[in-house]
Amino acid sequence: MDSPADFVESRRPAGSKRSGKRDFIVDTFLAQTGHLTADDLVALIRKADSRISRATIYRTLQWMVDAKIAQKVDFGEGRSRYERAYRHPRHFHLICEACHRSFEFLSSDIESMLDEVVESRGFEVHKATIQVHGTCERCRTGSSTRDDEGSTERLFARDALRVAIATEKSGLAFYTRAARIVRDARGKQVFLKLADEEKTHLATLQKRYDELLAEDPQLDSRPAFLFFKGAANGIFASGVEELAAGVDDRKALLIGIRCERGSHKFFKKYGDRFEDSEGKRIFLEFADEEKQHMDLLVAEFKALNARIVSARKRRPSQARSTQAR
Amino acid sequence: MDSPADFVESRRPAGSKRSGKRDFIVDTFLAQTGHLTADDLVALIRKADSRISRATIYRTLQWMVDAKIAQKVDFGEGRSRYERAYRHPRHFHLICEACHRSFEFLSSDIESMLDEVVESRGFEVHKATIQVHGTCERCRTGSSTRDDEGSTERLFARDALRVAIATEKSGLAFYTRAARIVRDARGKQVFLKLADEEKTHLATLQKRYDELLAEDPQLDSRPAFLFFKGAANGIFASGVEELAAGVDDRKALLIGIRCERGSHKFFKKYGDRFEDSEGKRIFLEFADEEKQHMDLLVAEFKALNARIVSARKRRPSQARSTQAR
DNA sequence: CTAGGTGCAAATAATTTGCAGAGGC
DNA sequence: GCCTCTGCAAATTATTTGCACCTAG
Numbered sequence: 001m002d003s004p005a006d007f008v009e010s011r012r013p014a015g016s017k018r019s020g021k022r023d024f025i026v027d028t029f030l031a032q033t034g035h036l037t038a039d040d041l042v043a044l045i046r047k048a049d050s051r052i053s054r055a056t057i058y059r060t061l062q063w064m065v066d067a068k069i070a071q072k073v074d075f076g077e078g079r080s081r082y083e084r085a086y087r088h089p090r091h092f093h094l095i096c097e098a099c100h101r102s103f104e105f106l107s108s109d110i111e112s113m114l115d116e117v118v119e120s121r122g123f124e125v126h127k128a129t130i131q132v133h134g135t136c137e138r139c140r141t142g143s144s145t146r147d148d149e150g151s152t153e154r155l156f157a158r159d160a161l162r163v164a165i166a167t168e169k170s171g172l173a174f175y176t177r178a179a180r181i182v183r184d185a186r187g188k189q190v191f192l193k194l195a196d197e198e199k200t201h202l203a204t205l206q207k208r209y210d211e212l213l214a215e216d217p218q219l220d221s222r223p224a225f226l227f228f229k230g231a232a233n234g235i236f237a238s239g240v241e242e243l244a245a246g247v248d249d250r251k252a253l254l255i256g257i258r259c260e261r262g263s264h265k266f267f268k269k270y271g272d273r274f275e276d277s278e279g280k281r282i283f284l285e286f287a288d289e290e291k292q293h294m295d296l297l298v299a300e301f302k303a304l305n306a307r308i309v310s311a312r313k314r315r316p317s318q319a320r321s322t323q324a325r
Numbered sequence: 326m327d328s329p330a331d332f333v334e335s336r337r338p339a340g341s342k343r344s345g346k347r348d349f350i351v352d353t354f355l356a357q358t359g360h361l362t363a364d365d366l367v368a369l370i371r372k373a374d375s376r377i378s379r380a381t382i383y384r385t386l387q388w389m390v391d392a393k394i395a396q397k398v399d400f401g402e403g404r405s406r407y408e409r410a411y412r413h414p415r416h417f418h419l420i421c422e423a424c425h426r427s428f429e430f431l432s433s434d435i436e437s438m439l440d441e442v443v444e445s446r447g448f449e450v451h452k453a454t455i456q457v458h459g460t461c462e463r464c465r466t467g468s469s470t471r472d473d474e475g476s477t478e479r480l481f482a483r484d485a486l487r488v489a490i491a492t493e494k495s496g497l498a499f500y501t502r503a504a505r506i507v508r509d510a511r512g513k514q515v516f517l518k519l520a521d522e523e524k525t526h527l528a529t530l531q532k533r534y535d536e537l538l539a540e541d542p543q544l545d546s547r548p549a550f551l552f553f554k555g556a557a558n559g560i561f562a563s564g565v566e567e568l569a570a571g572v573d574d575r576k577a578l579l580i581g582i583r584c585e586r587g588s589h590k591f592f593k594k595y596g597d598r599f600e601d602s603e604g605k606r607i608f609l610e611f612a613d614e615e616k617q618h619m620d621l622l623v624a625e626f627k628a629l630n631a632r633i634v635s636a637r638k639r640r641p642s643q644a645r646s647t648q649a650r
Numbered sequence: 651c652t653a654g655g656t657g658c659a660a661a662t663a664a665t666t667t668g669c670a671g672a673g674g675c
Numbered sequence: 676g677c678c679t680c681t682g683c684a685a686a687t688t689a690t691t692t693g694c695a696c697c698t699a700g
Contacts, residue, residue: 015678015679016679016680017673017674017675017678017679017680018674018675019673019674019679019680019681021680021681022680022681037664038664038665039664051682052681052682053681053682053683054665054682055665055666055667055681055682055683055684056680056681056682058664058665058666059666059680059681074399074401076399078663078664078689078690079663079664079665080664080665094442094443094446094448096448097451103446103448105442105446107438107439107442109438110435110438110439110442113432113434113435113438113552113554114432114435114455114457116552116554117419117430117432117435117457117552118419118457118459120548120549120552121419121428121430121461121462121548122461122462122465122466123419123421123428123457123459123460123461123462124459124460124465125457125458125459126422126458126459126460127457127458127459128455128456128457128458129454129455129456129457129458130439130453130454130455130456131453131454131455132439132442132443132448132450132452132453132454133450133451133452133453133454134443134448134449134450134451134452135448135449135451136446136447136448137446137447137448140447140449141447223445223446224445227438227441227442227445229438229441340653340654341654341655342653342654342655342698342699342700343699343700344654344655344656344698344699346655346656347655347656362689363689363690364689376657377656377657378656378657378658379657379690380656380657380658380659380690380691380692381655381656381657383689383690383691384655384656384691403664403665403688403689404688404689404690405689405690651700652698652699652700653698653699653700654697654698654699654700655696655697655698655699656695656696656697656698657694657695657696657697658693658694658695658696659692659693659694660691660692660693660694661690661691661692661693662689662690662691662692663688663689663690663691664687664688664689665686665687665688666685666686666687666688667684667685667686667687668683668684668685668686669682669683669684669685670681670682670683671680671681671682672679672680672681672682673678673679673680673681674677674678674679674680675676675677675678675679
């Protein structure tokens with residue numbers, strides 16, 4: 001249904017003809033995880049017997065880049081490397097100069113700082129590259145750390161879930177607290193309902209996380225791929241703090257709306273920008289979830305306002321009682 | 326006293342011999358501002374008549390890289406470029422794919438996020454590269470923006486001064502406010518004194534800034550080189566906020582100490598990491614300034630504590646009066 | 651005099667291209 | 676049959692190197 005083969009098929013440029021050799025090169029390439037040089041690929045092909053000319057390898061690599069199946073990367077070694085673009089989120093590189101392995105990561109914090117720089121210059125970005133050249137932990141300490149050669153796709157899904165779970169948890173804290181603070185009975189119920197939903201959803205996410213771990217027991221201990229520190233985790237945390245400072249019912253709803261909107265925007269923005277993958281789906285589903293919560297809160301906010309107005313009409317002197325401090 | 330020639334002299338590798346040709350190549354290279362390819366340099370040499378072989382250019386470029394006079398950069402064009410390392414702070418690149426010009430910037434915010442990523446991986450950094458490939462404003466809109474071909478050194482000095490001035494201003498706001506809030510007479514005096522110092526120093530910095538602008542009237546309108554948003558500007562701002570929340574005398578001093586320490590550490594850290602230059606000096610002098618303020622505040626804090634203790638001995642019942650809310 | 655430094659031409663190394671034949675549609 | 680794909684060998688591009696000669700210390 002959504003195999004590499006289908007993916008390649010879907011991206012085959014118009015007018016291009018089928019060829020067993022090319023298919024074989026593409027398949028061989030997509031079966032690898034790392035960043036291959038043209039020569040690496042030649043070696044792989046030769047090992048699998050097939051006798052394919054170097055020129056064809058080069059031509060096919062270019063063909064894959066044009067079809068967005070592969071991406072050319074340059075680590076400054078005087079030759080190009082290629083990494084798969086299929087189900088592979090965009091990322092930055094840590095490059096070990098000792099063992100020549102490379103590690104991928106993505107930081108939304110860095111990306112947004114970079115956005116600011118770029119914007120201030122009126123620059124239009126086509127591609128941003130970050131490369132950290134140095135020595136990896138294994139080469140430096142000799143300690144045989146765990147095998148880092150996992151697929152980035154899985155790491156990405158893991159970290160997407162982690163971010164979602166962290167957000168969900170702080171959301172739960174927020175609603176639990178808000179439900180305690182709010183005076184208005186209906187408002188309280190809305191917050192309780194949301195707290196409940198967060199709990200349910202949290203369980204769902206946790207289950208998904210556990211399933212992912214089951215596929216690869218070492219996954220949990222692999223180093224982080226996503227660095228989304230500033231963005232996702234802090235959103236509800238600041239809301240909780242604001243609640244603690246003491247707020248009226250309307251304010252509590254407004255804070256909730258702001259948090260959900262921030263959360264939604266964040267997950268939507270990143271979800272949209274990723275390649276199709278489990279991680280992308282997690283981001284977009286979560287964005288949706290947050291959107292629904294936000295809508296619910298907005299509706300409740302409107303209803304509360306309406307009740308305040310009508311109450312004010314009935315008992316003008318005590319109109320503001322529901323939002324007393 | 327500190328000319329490029331002296332600089333080159335100081336870095337001449339042991340055992341290397343003088344040579345008119347090499348000197349000429351080095352001088353020609355250092356007279357340029359941009360990112361030259363070996364061929365660019367050959368063209369420049371040829372234009373100035375001298376007949377020097379390509380091989381010598383390559384050998385001399387390598388010699389300059391070894392001597393840390395030049396730095397090799399790779400923009401993925403299939404050939405190397407070289408930029409001067411003399412009085413040139415480390416930086417990242419925006420690269421226009423249309424006009425092939427490149428722009429430099431530095432962001433402490435991005436650098437510290439990168440530090441976190443690197444640390445979490447146990448990685449040892451040798452060199453970090455950030456390249457944003459895209460289209461520059463001029464190529465995109467056709468509008469002939471101001472000439473961007475200024476020396477980065479001057480931009481760096483300008484921005485270092487801007488950061489220092491911004492910090493100084495928020496420091497002034499902090500001390501002015503603190504002087505108003507504090508009860509203890511001696512503490513008040515210290516804060517007033519510091520506010521006064523900030524004012525004087527602010528005037529000095531402003532004068533230096535004006536002098537710099539006088540050297541190049543367009544400098545003020547050139548795009549930013551340093552992006553130090555999070556770091557420098559926010560330090561005292563948070564202190565001012567804390568003051569507003571209401572604090573006792575000791576707390577006010579402690580906040581001041583924290584701000585000055587943060588400020589000192591920041592300017593020291595970056596000042597130390599830069600190449601010798603006006604910008605570096607600004608950073609280090611400012612770091613020193615902040616250190617002195619910090620020491621003053623620490624001394625005052627100790628003195629205040631001592632007075633509180635002795636007061637407590639004399640009038641045990643009212644001992645805590647100087648720090649009443 | 652001796653270790654560099656320089657020029658020239660040849661060597662490398664990664665990649666591209668021209669051209670003739672093979673093969674998919 | 677036409678147009679694309681492939682192989683091979685030659686070309687290209689940036690850079691390096693061997694070797695004979697030159698020059699500073």
